[in-house]
Amino acid sequence: QVQLVESGGGLVQAGGSLRLSCAASGLIFRINAMGWYRQVPGQQRELVAIITSGDSENYGDSVKGRFTISRDNAKSAVYLQMNSLKPEDTAVYYCKVVGTLSAYWGQGTQVTVSS
Numbered sequence: 001q002v003q004l005v006e007s008g009g010g011l012v013q014a015g016g017s018l019r020l021s022c023a024a025s026g027l028i029f030r031i032n033a034m035g036w037y038r039q040v041p042g043q044q045r046e047l048v049a050i051i052t053s054g055d056s057e058n059y060g061d062s063v064k065g066r067f068t069i070s071r072d073n074a075k076s077a078v079y080l081q082m083n084s085l086k087p088e089d090t091a092v093y094y095c096k097v098v099g100t101l102s103a104y105w106g107q108g109t110q111v112t113v114s115s
Helices: none
Strands: 003-008 011-014 018-025 031-039 046-052 057-059 067-072 077-082 091-099 103-105 109-114
Touching: 003 031, 003 091, 018 091, 018 109, 031 067, 031 077, 046 067, 046 077, 057 067, 077 091
Parallel strands: 011 109
Antiparallel strands: 003 018, 018 077, 031 046, 031 091, 046 057, 067 077, 091 103, 091 109
16 A cells, blocks of 8 residues: 655745655555645645656746755655745645556645745
């Protein structure tokens, strides 16, 4: 059974930084991409950042230049360094792992940015 465990969310003031971590456990045949999405109540889940097995990175327009995604293949982990946080970054952040056969989601971690 695949599990994704997220950590690193919390409350931070505008302009501050947080680092999210997500570690996958269980058997995943092959990881093609790992990424982060976020969701605000009443809105659709949106892409924050994604990194492929070839280390190609893609970011949502609103976070470009402020957030950085990285991965540790040996640990089946993905990280999101978030700098210069803004109140509009407040959301539940979800980790996603895309394997060859299926995709998996974490339980979400709350990020709150106060003004």
